[in-house]
Amino acid sequence: MSHSQTHDVIVIGAGFAGLYSVHKLRDQMGLDVTAFEAASGVGGTWFWNRYPGARCDIESIHYSYSFSEELQQEWNWPERYAGQPEILDYLNHVADRFDLRRNIQFNTRVTSMVWDEENSFWRVGTDDGKTTTARYVISGAGNLSVPKEPDFPGVKDFQGDVYVTGNWPQEPVDFTGKRVGVIGNWPQEPVDFTGKRVGVIGTGSSGIQAITEIAKQAGHLTVFQRTPNFATPIGNGPIDPELYADQKARYAELRKEARNHVQGVPLEAPLPSAIEVSAEKRKEVYDKRYAQGGFRMFLSTFADIYHSKASNDTAADYIRGKIQERVVDPAVAELLSPTDHPYAAKRPAFENGYFEAFNQDNVELVDVKSNPIERVTATGLNTTTDEYEFDVLVLATGFDAMTGPLMAMGIVGRNGERLQDKWADGPETYLGITVNGFPNLFLITGPQSPSVLYNMPLAIEDHVDFATAAIAHLNEHDLAIIEADAEAEKAWVDHANEKAAESLLPEANSWFMGSNIPGKPRRCLVYVGGAPTYRAICDEVVAEGYRGFELSPAVELAQL
Numbered sequence: 001m002s003h004s005q006t007h008d009v010i011v012i013g014a015g016f017a018g019l020y021s022v023h024k025l026r027d028q029m030g031l032d033v034t035a036f037e038a039a040s041g042v043g044g045t046w047f048w049n050r051y052p053g054a055r056c057d058i059e060s061i062h063y064s065y066s067f068s069e070e071l072q073q074e075w076n077w078p079e080r081y082a083g084q085p086e087i088l089d090y091l092n093h094v095a096d097r098f099d100l101r102r103n104i105q106f107n108t109r110v111t112s113m114v115w116d117e118e119n120s121f122w123r124v125g126t127d128d129g130k131t132t133t134a135r136y137v138i139s140g141a142g143n144l145s146v147p148k149e150p151d152f153p154g155v156k157d158f159q160g161d162v163y164v165t166g167n168w169p170q171e172p173v174d175f176t177g178k179r180v181g182v183i184g185n186w187p188q189e190p191v192d193f194t195g196k197r198v199g200v201i202g203t204g205s206s207g208i209q210a211i212t213e214i215a216k217q218a219g220h221l222t223v224f225q226r227t228p229n230f231a232t233p234i235g236n237g238p239i240d241p242e243l244y245a246d247q248k249a250r251y252a253e254l255r256k257e258a259r260n261h262v263q264g265v266p267l268e269a270p271l272p273s274a275i276e277v278s279a280e281k282r283k284e285v286y287d288k289r290y291a292q293g294g295f296r297m298f299l300s301t302f303a304d305i306y307h308s309k310a311s312n313d314t315a316a317d318y319i320r321g322k323i324q325e326r327v328v329d330p331a332v333a334e335l336l337s338p339t340d341h342p343y344a345a346k347r348p349a350f351e352n353g354y355f356e357a358f359n360q361d362n363v364e365l366v367d368v369k370s371n372p373i374e375r376v377t378a379t380g381l382n383t384t385t386d387e388y389e390f391d392v393l394v395l396a397t398g399f400d401a402m403t404g405p406l407m408a409m410g411i412v413g414r415n416g417e418r419l420q421d422k423w424a425d426g427p428e429t430y431l432g433i434t435v436n437g438f439p440n441l442f443l444i445t446g447p448q449s450p451s452v453l454y455n456m457p458l459a460i461e462d463h464v465d466f467a468t469a470a471i472a473h474l475n476e477h478d479l480a481i482i483e484a485d486a487e488a489e490k491a492w493v494d495h496a497n498e499k500a501a502e503s504l505l506p507e508a509n510s511w512f513m514g515s516n517i518p519g520k521p522r523r524c525l526v527y528v529g530g531a532p533t534y535r536a537i538c539d540e541v542v543a544e545g546y547r548g549f550e551l552s553p554a555v556e557l558a559q560l
């Protein structure tokens with residue numbers, strides 16, 4: 001007996017990707033859509049990452065949806081780089097403005113997703129014990145949404161509070177209906193560190209943001225650093241009203257420029273090469289971009305620092321020099337200066353007073369590379385040689401990035417093949433959005449797409465537009481199944497790996513390479529070829545009748 005599906009499309013998640021997907025599918029395409037969201041409210045990343053200092057590092061005028069001119073005109077960002085509460089306010093506003101909540105089931109986690117061959121639809125199991133079916137699934141489960149499991153022996157013995165930056169606080173407050181679109185009315189009591197002894201493990205982007213803020217409150221803060229990061233000023237501040245008015249008047253043009261930039265932001269173009277200019281000119285360029293802040297230090301200085309080690313060394317030396325200038329104790333400055341990877345081979349981190357925090361009497365830096373953490377104890381932690389005591393432990397230890405959220409959903413494709421098995425040696429996708437053997441499943445900003453190398457809201461819009469256009473195409477042609485060809489997938493994986501090999505990313509151990517999780521295959525998880533090039537490839541694929549995909553009608557095996 002064959003069954004009809006419950007919905008046309010199931011969307012997973014209610015962050016930037018899920019919200020736009022629901023709007024587009026329901027309001028622009030007239031489809032029957034339901035979304036499952038594990039949290040009690042919308043926001044995705046911005047729901048879970050409420051740690052002190054959490055903030056975007058692409059200017060908010062660009063780090064926002066472009067799909068609605070009215071939305072982008074009516075919303076006003078208070079700072080150049082909005083903090084987490086304001087971004088969550090924005091996403092709540094979007095959910096209300098487009099009346100999206102009625103199609104989202106909150107507090108519901110997807111636990112299984114099985115392709116039903118007989119009926120050509122997905123059976124999606126959720127933790128409320130129900131199964132829902134849909135012809136298509138769009139996963140907006142996020143790239144950095146599964147925090148790394150704490151791998152320290154004894155972490156459960158710790159008697160004080162433990163917080164994880166990517167899941168903060170552990171018991172999130174239910175905001176539903178309480179704080180919709182109200183800027184500045186933040187009902188959640190922030191964690192109060194006043195006078196407390198705090199230990200923070202991890203000095204990636206999250207740790208750098210959190211440490212800067214916690215240092216302002218804590219009685220004593222011990223930072224456990226394994227690897228220092230290249231962090232440069234973010235350059236935040238209030239938005240200049242005149243500039244903002246001008247930007248809003250030219251928003252469409254700005255978005256076009258943003259989409260044609262590798263970072264999805266209309267940044268000033270770099271000079272060609274760091275090593276072909278004089279030392280004076282190089283310093284002048286670095287001084288200017290360092291002071292302006294954000295990704296300009298990386299992308300508006302010299303074009304070859306991402307590919308040429310010699311050029312990269314000049315940027316790395318400059319940043320190390322700044323750390324020495326800003327940190328009073330030369331030994332601490334030395335410890336905070338990265339030397340084991342090229343600049344931007346890990347995702348650059350941005351800061352606002354991070355290095356000065358280490359000049360405070362209440363802040364101590366512990367090098368846990370030379371003196372590794374052995375175990376967490378009831379009152380603190382032990383390294384191989386020393387014991388540290390604190391009241392609160394903050395784990396800023398990162399995420400099982402890109403593949404982690406997908407692997408956690410129990411996805412089973414054709415012939416009972418589990419995604420975990422297919423990806424045992426690393427992810428294999430076609431265009432970073434589809435997988436052979438897993439028809440009608442779209443991975444928004446999936447592995448081997450530009451994703452986190454680009455401006456996420458725009459990367460998400462591009463992928464949702466691709467997925468929804470494919471669904472519309474199938475509907476118009478009385479087709480019901482889209483699946484990546486095995487050969488097209490292999491060619492894309494090879495191409496993505498070649499592009500990664502041309503960059504400096506493989507020279508660092510980072511979540512970009514999967515190497516932050518013990519046992520995870522070392523594979524570049526992002527497409528380094530650039531978002532504009534990537535978009536042109538996707539456009540060609542569509543123009544050539546979905547080159548590399550097999551499109552077919554629904555199989556009603558039970559009726560054969």
Ligand code: N01
Pocket residue numbers: 055056057058144151165166201202203204205206207209225226227347368373396397398399452511516
């Ligand atoms: O995670 P990370 P994150 N013992 O993996 C350390 C985005 N983001 O959450 O480098 C000791 O970068 C680890 O040390 P090491 C952004 O894309 C954006 O900070 O492995 N230390 C490292 O220092 C970012 O890249 C914003 O030696 C251990 C840290 O924990 C991504 O999220 C803000 C350890 C993890 O750093 C992830 O950043 C925040 C151990 N056993 C995040 N295990 C914006 O501003 C891990 N570490 C937009």
